[in-house]
Structures are given as C-alpha cells and as structure tokens.
Amino acid sequence: MTGRSNILLIGFMGVGKGALARELVRQEPSYYALDTDDMIESLTNTKIKKIFATAGEKAFRALEQKTADWLARNVTHAVISTGGGFYMVEGLQKIGTVVYLKADFDWIYRRITEAPNAKKKLKKRPLFQDVEKARALFKSRYEAYEKVADIVLDVTKKDTQSLARSLLKKLG
C-alpha cells in the first residue's frame, strides 16, 4: 500500500478492468474513474490501435510511462483502470494500491468473443489479433502481474458488483 489513495487495476486484456472501475465508483462515489488507455488517446488525439501501427509499441510504452509519472505526482481518490501492459511501468506502486484482476485465458477469450460488441473489442486491441499469440503473451505475463500486486482478485466467472463489494471491503 502507498500514501496515495488511488486504486490501480492491472491485469490482462479483456479481464474487465474498466467495468470494475466504473462499478467501484458507482458503489463508492468519493472516487473518480480514470483509464490509462483513454488518457493516452486523449493526450495524443490518436487511437491506441493507430499508435501501435504508426509509432510502434515502444512509443506506446513510453506514453504509458509518462502517464504513470503524471498520475503518481498529481492524482488522488481515483480508481484507475490500466492497459494490459501498464504493470511494466517504473514506479507502479507510487500511484496507489495495485490490484491484480486474475483470470484464466479461456475465460478472458470467451468474455471478449461472446460480448455483444466482440468485433469492436477485438479490433481495438493490436495484441489480441491472433489468439495463439495472445495466449503466449498471457503466459509470459502471468507471474509478473502477481509479483507487482498488493491485492490479487480472482475474477473468473465472478460478477462485477460482488467483486467491487468485496474489494472495497478488503480495502477498508
């Protein structure tokens, strides 16, 4: 835990970080919800997919680092959902309490592909274009997420409302 009163949600693509952030804020309105991908799109006026295609992944990671540094310096009382690779930034813990949303890959894959807007969900994620590559990326990150987390929340098959309730309880 850190001195900053933010909750930082990390985890693989499609695990439900944004949905949980919105539900946490609904249940605890003293927080404000932020999303690092949205912040980067707003900062650059460019979609994530386009940043990957034109500037490349390295440039995107640098934008994530800039976002992390700014959040650590300036933001309190926020629930911050992050892109699936944000956990790699330096100084993650300085931003707030890091909560890892843990789930198995097949559940994540079904959650994305069975959503009513599945096409859109897949299209906007450059690192989820090939399912086997995504599975390999998941495996390569699996342990790393847990290492940087203060709290691990198993989200497989759980509904967002009860997850938010139990997380708020854990955080006191």
Ligand code: S3P
């Ligand atoms: C990424 C996850 C994406 C987005 C970018 C890279 C990753 O966010 O930041 O496409 O490296 O896992 P979501 O986790 O919201 O899909």
